[in-house]
Every structure is written in structure tokens, then in C-alpha cells.
Amino acid sequence: MTDIAAIHSAAARMAGHVRETPLLNAPLLDRLAGRRIFVKAECLQITGSFKARGGWSAVSALSPEARKRGVIAYSSGNHAQGVAYAAAAHASPCVILMPSDAPQVKIANTRAYGAEVVLYDRAAADRDAMGASLSQDRGLTLIRPYDDPLVIAGQGTVGIELARQAAAAGITEAEVLVCCGGGGLSSGIALALEAHAPRLKLRTAEPEGFDDMARSLTSGKHERNARVSGSICDAILTPTPGTLTLPILQRLAGKGTVITDDQALQAVALAFTHLRIVLEPGGAAALAAAVFTKDLPDTVIAVVTGGNVDPGTFRTALERFA
Amino acid sequence: MTDIAAIHSAAARMAGHVRETPLLNAPLLDRLAGRRIFVKAECLQITGSFKARGGWSAVSALSPEARKRGVIAYSSGNHAQGVAYAAAAHASPCVILMPSDAPQVKIANTRAYGAEVVLYDRAAADRDAMGASLSQDRGLTLIRPYDDPLVIAGQGTVGIELARQAAAAGITEAEVLVCCGGGGLSSGIALALEAHAPRLKLRTAEPEGFDDMARSLTSGKHERNARVSGSICDAILTPTPGTLTLPILQRLAGKGTVITDDQALQAVALAFTHLRIVLEPGGAAALAAAVFTKDLPDTVIAVVTGGNVDPGTFRTALERFA
Numbered sequence: 001m002t003d004i005a006a007i008h009s010a011a012a013r014m015a016g017h018v019r020e021t022p023l024l025n026a027p028l029l030d031r032l033a034g035r036r037i038f039v040k041a042e043c044l045q046i047t048g049s050f051k052a053r054g055g056w057s058a059v060s061a062l063s064p065e066a067r068k069r070g071v072i073a074y075s076s077g078n079h080a081q082g083v084a085y086a087a088a089a090h091a092s093p094c095v096i097l098m099p100s101d102a103p104q105v106k107i108a109n110t111r112a113y114g115a116e117v118v119l120y121d122r123a124a125a126d127r128d129a130m131g132a133s134l135s136q137d138r139g140l141t142l143i144r145p146y147d148d149p150l151v152i153a154g155q156g157t158v159g160i161e162l163a164r165q166a167a168a169a170g171i172t173e174a175e176v177l178v179c180c181g182g183g184g185l186s187s188g189i190a191l192a193l194e195a196h197a198p199r200l201k202l203r204t205a206e207p208e209g210f211d212d213m214a215r216s217l218t219s220g221k222h223e224r225n226a227r228v229s230g231s232i233c234d235a236i237l238t239p240t241p242g243t244l245t246l247p248i249l250q251r252l253a254g255k256g257t258v259i260t261d262d263q264a265l266q267a268v269a270l271a272f273t274h275l276r277i278v279l280e281p282g283g284a285a286a287l288a289a290a291v292f293t294k295d296l297p298d299t300v301i302a303v304v305t306g307g308n309v310d311p312g313t314f315r316t317a318l319e320r321f322a
Numbered sequence: 323m324t325d326i327a328a329i330h331s332a333a334a335r336m337a338g339h340v341r342e343t344p345l346l347n348a349p350l351l352d353r354l355a356g357r358r359i360f361v362k363a364e365c366l367q368i369t370g371s372f373k374a375r376g377g378w379s380a381v382s383a384l385s386p387e388a389r390k391r392g393v394i395a396y397s398s399g400n401h402a403q404g405v406a407y408a409a410a411a412h413a414s415p416c417v418i419l420m421p422s423d424a425p426q427v428k429i430a431n432t433r434a435y436g437a438e439v440v441l442y443d444r445a446a447a448d449r450d451a452m453g454a455s456l457s458q459d460r461g462l463t464l465i466r467p468y469d470d471p472l473v474i475a476g477q478g479t480v481g482i483e484l485a486r487q488a489a490a491a492g493i494t495e496a497e498v499l500v501c502c503g504g505g506g507l508s509s510g511i512a513l514a515l516e517a518h519a520p521r522l523k524l525r526t527a528e529p530e531g532f533d534d535m536a537r538s539l540t541s542g543k544h545e546r547n548a549r550v551s552g553s554i555c556d557a558i559l560t561p562t563p564g565t566l567t568l569p570i571l572q573r574l575a576g577k578g579t580v581i582t583d584d585q586a587l588q589a590v591a592l593a594f595t596h597l598r599i600v601l602e603p604g605g606a607a608a609l610a611a612a613v614f615t616k617d618l619p620d621t622v623i624a625v626v627t628g629g630n631v632d633p634g635t636f637r638t639a640l641e642r643f644a
Contacts, residue, residue: 022344024366027407028434043598044346044363085349105595112350272636273427276365276629278598307598311644314594315637322633 057154077106146184159192214256379476399428481514536578
């Protein structure tokens with residue numbers, strides 16, 4: 001089980017290797033949205049997404065022998081880069097299974113960190129079986145993208161920083177919107193806020209048609225998405241909430257928010273204009289929710305999660321909305 | 323005269339209103355450049371450029387009476403927004419003279435901060451005469467973009483942060499490249515580094531054809547540019563170094579670096595891909611110098627200065643270089 005002690009322990013292991021990201025805001029964005037919006041900019045994290053935290057947390061906790069044998073992960077790209085970065089820094093061999101339709105920049109960067117990338121067809125191949133076979137053959141440790149206590153603890157370090165930064169900015173009460181795939185980041189942040197800033201209340205942000213977490217929080221059981229691809233928010237498309245993450249969020253999170261692909265692209269453009277940060281659409285879902293959701297309080301915090309975006313997608317966002 | 327005490331005093335006045343910007347780096351950018359590059363990201367400053375520092379420093383030092391009468395500034399855009407932001411926060415009326423060919427986003431943002439924008443023709447009008455007449459009529463205090471001790475002190479707060487952040491990152495010796503127009507930021511940083519990190523040596527970065535500072539540092543007297551427009555680096559096109567700034571830089575700066583417009587655009591694309599920050603071409607000059615200059619040490623710090631860029635220019639950078 002992940003608890004606040006595990007999150008602090010992960011924070012101690014990653015000091016000096018994973019970056020404290022800034023909490024940004026912009027007067028002109030606030031005026032446009034009609035509320036105060038603070039943005040925790042995890043796109044500025046060392047590998048361009050918060051996933052470096054969970055990757056570092058998991059790899060740094062391995063025994064020397066396991067580290068030497070190596071690690072394996074499957075990911076559309078951000079978890080891949082996070083694990084590859086952490087593995088390289090620990091001199092640990094690293095195999096990454098990536099869907100062949102993942103953004104080119106994510107595949108290229110994962111290789112550049114020194115990982116061996118194995119591509120698979122998202123619709124046809126059995127990713128889990130491929131991963132199991134590879135890890136058995138080579139003795140690799142599988143690092144799951146969200147349903148892993150060490151990964152949740154690593155992502156939870158965002159929440160420790162956020163509690164401190166919000167207090168420093170004089171934010172005593174707010175809703176915290178978090179881009180949500182399987183719920184690793186959301187559940188980690190929720191645990192950290194429960195301990196250090198209980199008046200900051202977490203809500204997940206997901207793309208329309210891929211709102212498995214929002215529906216699961218409502219129904220109280222694991223709901224599934226009809227599809228696993230087909231949104232521009234590739235980073236946060238997962239079939240169903242994690243086994244470890246859903247119970248944490250049932251206890252601690254508010255009602256899930258849902259945004260459209262166009263709202264995500266619009267948030268990419270708003271972040272470009274007002275915050276001067278680069279977001280990928282999936283990483284901008286929380287900002288889209290902060291700007292476009294109706295039932296929000298005067299002060300919200302959006303945890304924007306990644307900035308590894310193909311230039312063509314970014315140009316489209318600017319052409320349409322900037 | 324600006325000294326280190328004036329810089330610390332400016333830092334104290336701006337606490338809570340001007341942001342400490344992060345020092346970023348990216349393993350894949352280092353590999354590509356063949357050296358360690360750290361980036362002080364002033365594009366993440368509250369108004370999208372370091373100019374909020376100088377603006378705040380100057381406005382916050384005014385007497386209550388002068389504050390009530392108001393301030394005036396002339397600027398292609400970033401100083402405009404910095405002064406407009408500071409004036410609004412001090413309830414001080416604000417007039418900004420802007421060249422009519424300034425980027426639309428800068429004109430729009432300056433107005434959005436509540437300033438009265440007066441446009442002039444960069445080639446035909448006498449900006450200084452217009453400013454003098456307006457300030458006399460209304461009793462406005464002129465806030466010069468760089469040749470003002472309070473503005474230099476405000477910009478120098480970048481150097482205080484940088485000295486602390488470099489020490490925390492274990493950087494004991496480096497060259498610090500700074501995007502340079504009139505030299506306000508460069509001279510302020512140079513003074514701060516002299517006091518707090520004397521082994522970090524400053525060098526200016528300017529666009530080809532507008533290298534008045536580099537030539538002035540070589541010749542020892544005020545050299546002028548042949549033109550005042552015609553580079554994509556609009557933020558840093560000034561006719562000649564400041565009267566106050568040149569002597570400081572003659573004493574403290576190394577040889578100036580010069581980059582091309584294409585290198586600036588390429589740096590915009592590199593910052594997009596590897597650092598996930600949005601830069602304007604003039605604000606990327608220091609990063610261009612850090613990547614493309616030959617005679618640099620193993621570790622360099624680039625102070626990137628602004629991110630207020632028209633979407634079309636940014637799309638061009640991505641189309642050509644990302």
C-alpha cells in the first residue's frame with residue numbers, strides 16, 4: 001500500500017534527479033476564464049512529463065541484482081521516457097514496449113535515453129503477454145504505468161510540492177484538477193493532499209469517451225472504456241482504472257470532469273499564449289477542465305502533465321485556437 | 323548607480339509579485355549540443371519576460387504622488403507589458419508608446435493589463451519627443467527600458483536567483499549567455515554574479531547586424547547599429563548600448579556572441595522539443611548562442627528572456643526546424 005510515508009521516501013530518493021516544477025499563473029488567463037487558475041507545470045519535468053517521478057521511484061527501489069538484470073515497461077510514451085531516464089541513470093538495462101502509433105517524438109526520445117524500444121500493434125497484439133514473455137526470458141522487472149505502489153508514491157511527490165507551493169501562494173482552499181489515465185498520478189496526489197493540504201480537493205480530468213475513471217467514481221466499480229484509442233489525448237487513454245488507484249480516489253476525489261478533444265487543443269493554445277509552456281493534448285486536459293467546466297470554485301489548480309507533442313499537432317492547435 | 327545593495331532591495335520589493343523562474347536542462351539537448359546547457363527560463367516570468375522585474379522595481383520605488391500621476395514607457399512589447407503589469411498592481415495610470423509593427427500579441431497583452439497604448443511609426447516618428455511631450459503634459463514618470471538604475475537593479479534579480487540555483491545544481495564555473503538589447507538585463511546580472519558567483523562569467527548574445535554591444539565591448543566606445551529593424555529578434559533591437567550599461571559590461575563581461583535569425587528560430591524549435599517552453603526569437607538568442615557558438619566551455623547557462631511570440635512565427639519555427 002502507498003501511504004504518505006512512502007511518498008516522502010520516494011521524494012528523498014529522487015532529490016537532485018527529478019525537478020520541482022513551478023506553479024504558474026497568468027492574470028490574462030484568469031480574466032478569460034473568470035476564475036483564478038494556477039498551473040502545476042509537470043511538462044517542465046526532466047523528461048517532459050511527471051512520469052519521471054514514478055520511474056525514478058520504482059527503479060531506485062530495486063535491489064542491486066534486479067537493477068543489473070534490468071527493467072521493462074509498456075507505455076504510449078511518457079512512462080516510457082520516465083522509466084528509460086531512470087534506468088539509464090541507474091545503469092539498468094531497459095526494454096520499452098510501445099504502440100506503433102505512439103507520437104514519433106516519444107519513440108525517438110525513449111530510444112535517445114538508451115532504451116530498447118519494441119513496437120506493437122495496439123489493436124492486434126497482446127501487450128501484456130509480450131511483456132510477460134520478455135521479462136521472464138531476461139529476468140526483467142516490470143514497472144507498471146500506474147498500478148504499482150512505488151509508482152503511485154513517486155507521482156505523489158507532485159502533491160507534496162503542490163501543498164507547499166499552494167500555501168506559499170496563499171491558496172487555502174481550491175479544487176485540484178488532474179489529467180487522469182489509470183489514476184496513478186491522481187491517487188498519489190490525493191494521498192499527499194490528504195496529509196498536507198486537506199482543503200485542496202482533487203478531481204480527475206479525462207477526455208470524452210474515455211471517462212472510465214469519472215464513471216467508476218460514480219458507480220463505485222471498475223467501468224471500462226469502449227475503445228483504447230481515438231482521442232487526441234493519447235497520453236491518458238487507458239481501458240479502466242487501476243486496482244490500487246480506484247479505491248484511493250473513491251475515498252478522496254470529487255466528481256470526475258470530462259473535456260472534449262477540441263477543448264484540450266484549445267487549452268494547448270491558451271498555455272502557449274498565456275503561460276509560455278508546451279503541452280501535449282492529454283497533458284492539457286486538466287487546464288481544459290479548469291477553463292471550461294461550469295461547476296468550479298473561484299480558485300482552481302490544474303496539474304498539467306506532459307509536453308511531449310508532435311510539432312504537427314501543436315501547429316494545428318495554434319492554427320485553430322491561438 | 324546600481325550596485326548589489328540596490329539589486330537586493332529590488333528583490334525585496336518584488337517578492338510575491340514577480341516569479342522566481344526555474345533553471346531547466348535536458349539530457350537530450352546536452353547530447354545534441356555537445357555541452358551541458360542550463361536554461362534560466364524568464365519566458366515563464368509573470369508577463370512572459372524578465373521585463374516584469376525592471377518594471378516592478380521602478381514603479382514600486384515611486385513616491386505616492388508620482389505613482390498617482392502615472393508612468394510612461396516606450397517599448398516594442400516586453401518592457402511595455404512589464405511596466406503595464408507593475409503599474410496596474412500599484413493603481414498607477416500607464417501610457418505605453420509602441421511601434422506599430424510590434425507583434426500583435428504584445429500590443430494586445432499590453433492593453434489587457436490596462437495600459438493606454440499609443441502606436442507610432444518606427445521609421446518616421448520621433449519616439450523620444452512624443453514621450454517627452456506626453457510625460458510633461460500629464461506629469462508622467464518615464465520608465466526607460468534599460469538606461470535606468472532602478473530598472474537595471476530589477477533585472478539584476480535574475481542574477482541573484484541564478485547564483486543560488488547554479489550553486490544548488492553544482493555548477494561552479496560556467497559562461498552565462500544573456501540575450502542583449504540595450505544591456506539592462508546583462509549589466510544587472512553581471513553585477514549580481516560579481517557579488518555572488520564570480521566564476522560565472524557573462525557574455526551577451528545579439529543578432530547578426532544588431533551587434534552594437536559586441537562591437538562596443540571590443541572598441542571600448544558606443545557603437546551604433548546601421549538599422550533598428552529587420553531581424554526576427556524584435557525584442558532585442560536597440561540602436562546602441564546604454565550609457566549606464568556599457569561601462570558595467572566593459573568591466574564585467576566577456577566577448578559578445580552573435581547569432582543569425584535562423585539560429586534563433588532553430589533555438590525556438592529546440593526549446594519546444596527539449597525544454598517544453600515557448601520562446602520568442604529574440605528571447606532565444608542566448609540559447610542559440612549556447613548551442614551554436616564554437617568557443618564555449620563544457621558548461622554554459624543561457625538566460626532566455628521572453629516568450630511573447632506571434633503564433634505564426636512560432637509555427638514557422640516548428641515547420642522549419644522541429
